[in-house]
Amino acid sequence: MSKKLLLEHIDVPGINTYEVYRQKGGYASVEKALKSMTPETIVEEVKKSGLRGRGGAGFPAGMKWSFLAKPDGVPRHLLCNADESEPGTFKDRYLMEKIPHLLIEGMIVSSFALGANVSYIYIRGEYMWVSFILERAIAEAKANGFLGKNILGSGYDLELYVQVGGGAYICGEETALIESLEGKRGNPRMKPPFPAVKGLWQRPTVVNNVETIAAVVWILNNSGEDYAKIGIGKSTGTKLISASGNIKRQGVYEIELGLPVDEFLNSDEYCGGMANGKRLKAVVPGGSSVPILPAELFYKTANGDARLMSYESLADGGFATGSMLGSGGFVVYDEDACIVRNTWNFTRFYNHESCGQCSPCREGTGWMLKVLNKLEHGQGSMEDIDLLWDIQRRIEGNTICPLGDAAAWPVAAAIRHFREEFEWHVKNPKLCMERNYGLLESTKKFELVS
Amino acid sequence: MALIKVTIDGIETQVEEGTSILNAARSIGGKIVPPAMCYYSSLKGSGGKCRTCLVKVTQGSEKDPRPMPKLVASCSTNVMDGMVVENTASQDVIDARKSIVEMLLVNHPLDCPVCDQAGECSLQDLSYEHGLSTTRYEFERRKFDPIDIGDHIKLHMNRCILCYRCLMVGDQLTNEREHGIIGRGDHAEISTYLEKSVDNEFSGNVIDVCPVGALTDRTFRFKSRVWFSKPLNAHRECTTDKCSGKSVLWMSDNDVLRVTARKDQNNEVKEFICNTCRFDKKDVKDWVIEGPAHISRDSVISQNHYELPITHKYKALENTAKPQ
Numbered sequence: 002m003s004k005k006l007l008l009e010h011i012d013v014p015g016i017n018t019y020e021v022y023r024q025k026g027g028y029a030s031v032e033k034a035l036k037s038m039t040p041e042t043i044v045e046e047v048k049k050s051g052l053r054g055r056g057g058a059g060f061p062a063g064m065k066w067s068f069l070a071k072p073d074g075v076p077r078h079l080l081c082n083a084d085e086s087e088p089g090t091f092k093d094r095y096l097m098e099k100i101p102h103l104l105i106e107g108m109i110v111s112s113f114a115l116g117a118n119v120s121y122i123y124i125r126g127e128y129m130w131v132s133f134i135l136e137r138a139i140a141e142a143k144a145n146g147f148l149g150k151n152i153l154g155s156g157y158d159l160e161l162y163v164q165v166g167g168g169a170y171i172c173g174e175e176t177a178l179i180e181s182l183e184g185k186r187g188n189p190r191m192k193p194p195f196p197a198v199k200g201l202w203q204r205p206t207v208v209n210n211v212e213t214i215a216a217v218v219w220i221l222n223n224s225g226e227d228y229a230k231i232g233i234g235k236s237t238g239t240k241l242i243s244a245s246g247n248i249k250r251q252g253v254y255e256i257e258l259g260l261p262v263d264e265f266l267n268s269d270e271y272c273g274g275m276a277n278g279k280r281l282k283a284v285v286p287g288g289s290s291v292p293i294l295p296a297e298l299f300y301k302t303a304n305g306d307a308r309l310m311s312y313e314s315l316a317d318g319g320f321a322t323g324s325m326l327g328s329g330g331f332v333v334y335d336e337d338a339c340i341v342r343n344t345w346n347f348t349r350f351y352n353h354e355s356c357g358q359c360s361p362c363r364e365g366t367g368w369m370l371k372v373l374n375k376l377e378h379g380q381g382s383m384e385d386i387d388l389l390w391d392i393q394r395r396i397e398g399n400t401i402c403p404l405g406d407a408a409a410w411p412v413a414a415a416i417r418h419f420r421e422e423f424e425w426h427v428k429n430p431k432l433c434m435e436r437n438y439g440l441l442e443s444t445k446k447f448e449l450v451s
Numbered sequence: 452m453a454l455i456k457v458t459i460d461g462i463e464t465q466v467e468e469g470t471s472i473l474n475a476a477r478s479i480g481g482k483i484v485p486p487a488m489c490y491y492s493s494l495k496g497s498g499g500k501c502r503t504c505l506v507k508v509t510q511g512s513e514k515d516p517r518p519m520p521k522l523v524a525s526c527s528t529n530v531m532d533g534m535v536v537e538n539t540a541s542q543d544v545i546d547a548r549k550s551i552v553e554m555l556l557v558n559h560p561l562d563c564p565v566c567d568q569a570g571e572c573s574l575q576d577l578s579y580e581h582g583l584s585t586t587r588y589e590f591e592r593r594k595f596d597p598i599d600i601g602d603h604i605k606l607h608m609n610r611c612i613l614c615y616r617c618l619m620v621g622d623q624l625t626n627e628r629e630h631g632i633i634g635r636g637d638h639a640e641i642s643t644y645l646e647k648s649v650d651n652e653f654s655g656n657v658i659d660v661c662p663v664g665a666l667t668d669r670t671f672r673f674k675s676r677v678w679f680s681k682p683l684n685a686h687r688e689c690t691t692d693k694c695s696g697k698s699v700l701w702m703s704d705n706d707v708l709r710v711t712a713r714k715d716q717n718n719e720v721k722e723f724i725c726n727t728c729r730f731d732k733k734d735v736k737d738w739v740i741e742g743p744a745h746i747s748r749d750s751v752i753s754q755n756h757y758e759l760p761i762t763h764k765y766k767a768l769e770n771t772a773k774p775q
Contacts, residue, residue, distance in 0.1 A: 169635070186632065191499040191527045355636035357613055359500050364554040367637040371590045388587060395550035398521045399502055 004231060006219040006239050007212070008255045011099050017134065019141035022102040028147055030221040034110045035155040038221070043114035047217060049225030051237035056082055056173075056210035057288065057328040058403075059312050062217075068197040069115055070205040078201045079117040080182065080208045081108060083124040083131075084166055084173040087288035088350055089330030092241035093211035095253040097124075097131045101138035105161065107214035109147060110221055112159050115207055119160050123178050126168030135163050170354035174402045175208040176200075177356065188358045189402035210328075212241055233259030236311035240326070246333030249273030260310045262286075263300055266333065279335035283418070286315050287327020289347045290407035292414030293340070294324045320414065340422050341433075344415040345373040351408035362405035365396040369412055376423060379430030386423045390416050455532040456513075459483055460540045472525035472536055473504055477717060483538050484717075486548075486577050488555070488662050489614035490526035493721050497619055498526035501612065502551050503577060507544050510535035522547055545581075552582040558593045558637060559663070560609045568664030570677040573718060574612065595640060600630065601648035603655060603669050603730045608640045611665035617641065617657035624693075624723055625651035641665070652691060655729040659712050659720050670730055671709035677701065680708050682744035687728065687737055695722035699744045700735070707733045713744070 015021040022028075034043055048063030069077060081104065085093040097104055104122070112120045124132050139161050142148045150158050164182055166172045172181045176190035179201050200206025216238060220228045229237045236258035245251050248266070250273040256265060266281070267274045275281055281296045300308060303322035308314050310326070317323045334343065352366040372389050375381040393409040393416075400406070416423060426433045454465040459476050460483040466475045474492070476484045485506055490498030498504075504526050508519040513533030522544060525536070538544055556578060563569040595608035613632070621628030629651060630643045643649055649657070657666045680701040689696035701709045710729045712720040732738065 171635070191524070352636060357632075357634070357636045357639035358615075359502050360551055360554045360612065361502055363613065363637050363639075364557040368554075368557055368588060368590075395547075395554070399505060399547055399550065401499060401524075 004239065004257055005255050006228075006231075007096065007103065007215050007241065008100075008253075016100050017098075017102070017138070019102060019138070019145060022100070023145075026222075027102055028106055028142075028145075030218045031106060031109050031113075031147055032153060034113055034221055035153050035157060040114045040116055043110065043221065046220055046225040047114070050220045050228035051225075051232075051235060052213065052216055052220065052228065053236070053312065054210060055212035055216070055240065055328070057087070057290070057325075059326065062209060062213050065197070065209075066115060066207060068195070069207055070198045071116070072205070075204055076119065077115055077117045078204060078206045079108065079112045079115050079120040080175075080178065080201065080206060081120070081122040081211055081214055082173060082175065082178055082208050083122050083128070083211050084170075084178060085128075085211070085328075086125055086168075086170040086173050086354075087290060087328050087330055088347065089243065089245060089285060089332040090288045090328045091243045091245075092253050092329055094128060094131060095243075096211060096215060096241065097128075098134060101134050102142065103215045103218060104135070104211055105138050105142050105147075107216070107218045108161055109142075109152070109159060111207075111209065111214050111217050112161075113157055114217075117207075118158050119162070121182060121201075122161070122163045123166055123172070123182055124163060125166050125172070129165060132163050132165050139163065169356075170350070171356045171402075171404060174404065177402070178208060179206065188356050189404075191401060231257055233309065233311050234313055236313060236326075240310070240329055242310070242329040242331045244272050244331045244333070246331075247276050247279055247335040247338075248333050249276045256310055258309075258311045259314075262308045262310055265310055265331075272331075272333070275333070275335055277335075279337065281333065282336045282338055283334040283340065285324075285330070285332040285334075285411075286310075287325045288330030289332075289350065290403075290410060291325040291327040292320050292323075292410050293334075293343075293418065294414075295418045298322050298418070320410070321417070324414070339433075340415050340419040341373070341377050341426050344412055345370070345377045347411045348373050348408065351404065355404060355408070356402075359399075359401045359405070361396045361399045362408065365392055365405070366408050368392055369396075369408070373412075376426050377433075379426065379434045381423075381427050383424065383427055386416060386420065386427070455530060457530040457532075457534045457536065459536045460538050466530060468529075470530055471498075472506060472508075472523070472528050472530055472534075473498075475530050476525065476536075476538065480716075485525050485538050486573075486581070487526055487717075488573055488577065488612060489616060491616050491619070491660055492717070492719055493723075494616060494619040494660065495623060497614075497616055499524050501555070501614055503548060503555075503581075505544060505547050505551070507537040507541040508534060509537055509541075548581045549583065552578050553587070555612050556582065556586065557588050558609075559612070560592055562610070566607075566610065566664040567667045567672060567677075568610075568661075572664060573662035593637060599648075599669065600643050601650045601654065603726065604649060604658060605667045605669050605672060606641060607665050607667065609665075610663045611641055612663055613639060613641075614662055616660040616662070617666060620653070620656045620660055621649075621651075624653040624656055627651070629654070652725050652727070653693070653723060655726045656712065656720070656723045659714070659723075668709055668729075670733070671701075674708050675701075675703055679703065684713065684741040684744045685738035686741065687732065687739060689725060689728055691725040691727060693723070694725035694728060696724065696728060697722050698724050698728055698738075700738060700740070702735075705735060707735055707738075709733075 010025045044066050052062045053059045171177045172187040174189045177187040181187035196206040239255050242254050265271045283295050284299045285293050302317040312326045315326045348370045352370045355362045355366050357363040393412040396405045397409040457475050485504040487504045488501035505522040506525045510516045512531035597607045600606045629649045633642045683700045685700045686697045698710050700707045712724045
């Protein structure tokens with residue numbers, strides 16, 4: 002049983018209420034921080050912990066905090082990015098739904114560390130009911146003196162607001178989130194200036210993922226060094242993984258980073274292995290944006306080392322033979338899954354969610370979708386596969402925000418690892434329509450693990 | 452302000468701190484200037500969207516000589532001291548630009564033969580210079596019906612490349628913006644509130660800033676190809692606040708076919724004009740003619756085959772048009 006930092010008390014009945022949460026040691030970090038720590042020492046602790054942003058990019062949180070500009074007389078803000086919209090990712094929802102006070106507690110100490118007096122939780126529109134849960138938790142915290150004026154007599158004021166978005170994937174990009182929070186169209190901004198210098202209302206702003214902020218609580222209750230001891234190498238601490246697909250036990254798991262992928266997928270403590278006696282075909286380890294990995298490359302890196310659930314190990318080999326940990330959306334595909342259809346589905350999502358600001362992403366995603374439409378419906382040709390490769394190459398790196406890259410990577414990886422399956426679709430137009438199934442050809446290539 | 456050094460395609464120049472790479476290139480001029488479809492120097496906040504002005508920064512600055520990892524939009528990236536930029540010198544940039552042009556044309560109807568903008572269209576020039584002669588796009592393009600937004604302006608959403616320039620005109624020149632972008636991605640469109648008209652004294656400037664034929668002048672619609680009309684610089688005493696009164700009359704014989712604001716060598720309007728000047732003053736007598744307008748661009752209307760004869764031909768007209 003690995004260590005649980007975030008979900009330790011998740012099964013306690015009534016943990017979503019203030020009383021039970023407080024009994025279980027909740028809000029201790031607020032007391033500790035406000036009474037015995039300074040903002041600088043908190044930032045220092047977070048830096049020592051090696052905590053990395055859990056939203057997908059994996060940028061060290063402490064470093065992000067220390068970049069925050071602190072001009073005199075200008076208010077600063079902390080924004081919590083709860084716009085969790087990556088297909089395959091549902092960890093933040095679970096956390097906020099079950100144990101909302103953990104996020105509130107994290108927001109209070111993080112805001113204190115950054116010197117923010119007004120902080121926001123930006124939550125996606127589809128999580129409307131979660132926003133009610135959070136608002137109730139905020140009201141409870143406020144009634145007990147953990148929010149509002151002069152918290153615990155320390156002289157520190159904090160107001161915390163929940164803002165519900167309109168349900169756009171693009172608003173999970175931090176500058177688009179800021180625009181949306183300001184009441185504008187959620188288009189990403191040009192960088193620089195970065196939010197740390199000019200963010201919300203042109204004020205210095207830090208945007209962090211829900212899980213990152215929640216992890217700060219444990220770090221303060223214990224210490225940065227203790228947190229850094231958990232995990233492996235630069236991937237410190239624990240990570241919530243949203244496991245889905247044809248596995249025996251889908252759900253949200255808290256794992257210690259560095260857990261072998263084999264153990265995560267096949268042990269009964271976690272996913273419990275493939276369901277219905279199917280064999281593993283491929284895995285998307287970190288949400289729809291990251292490259293898909295075929296079974297053989299999933300278990301072992303190109304060097305032959307066993308792959309671990311960590312930022313470094315999953316990225317081993319670059320995009321040629323590796324992937325990314327991303328936001329932890331762990332999607333498992335069994336032998337019946339059709340990679341072409343899956344790629345088509347992802348591309349449909351990115352086409353729908355592109356903000357339409359810059360041309361490569363706006364037009365490129367639509368073009369890729371149409372080409373994939375043809376291939377998926379048995380009307381494609383071999384040239385279409387090359388065309389698809391060429392389009393994604395032309396989107397990647399040429400856009401304002403990472404959505405262009407996120408749209409291009411899954412297509413690139415699908416063609417890179419499963420080209421036979423695309424070709425199979427071209428050669429067997431009728432069969433691929435009758436059954437979603439590129440298996441016949443592609444399984445021969447991979448030594449599938451039962 | 453301190454001058455800093457920047458090298459673009461091997462040409463060294465000195466510019467003020469805070470200048471964008473694009474403006475630094477424009478100060479040098481010539482072939483090294485990256486094309487820009489959405490950046491507009493007289494509109495605040497424009498740029499960064501079309502990605503046609505991507506360039507490669509091979510040296511970040513004197514202090515930090517590392518190259519930038521990706522191509523950057525030259526219109527929204529400021530120069531640093533000792534920066535080295537490659538535009539046409541870099542094959543990556545040429546390839547990327549070709550891709551962008553292809554992307555911009557993916558949903559463009561290419562209806563130049565019936566488009567009023569043909570001849571003075573930035574997209575036409577851009578694709579002529581950087582694009583392919585064929586298309587790899589074989590699907591149906593997005594379709595919208597052309598609609599009238601107001602008495603004077605026609606919107607052809609099919610042709611729009613979503614540069615956001617017209618929104619900035621609405622925000623920065625008129626009292627209140629009456630149109631916006633609805634939807635997102637490739638299904639986004641310029642629209643007014645429930646087809647209400649765009650009707651403001653400076654709304655006509657959206658026609659001038661539109662790089663393509665998405666917003667055209669209804670009073671000029673289908674009257675003439677632009678290269679058959681003769682541009683004359685003219686001005687009038689305009690009483691409207693903020694209107695420069697400086698314009699270009701596009702003539703056919705003695706008729707004023709249309710009035711536009713003056714564009715500089717970068718195809719940008721610096722001094723905007725009001726709707727009265729643009730749409731209501733269609734008589735030569737309303738204007739003081741200054742002489743033929745020189746259009747210093749590479750497109751078909753700038754071939755200058757008419758410039759000399761015009762001076763001669765309109766001499767008489769010029770005299771009559773002067774105020775008594």
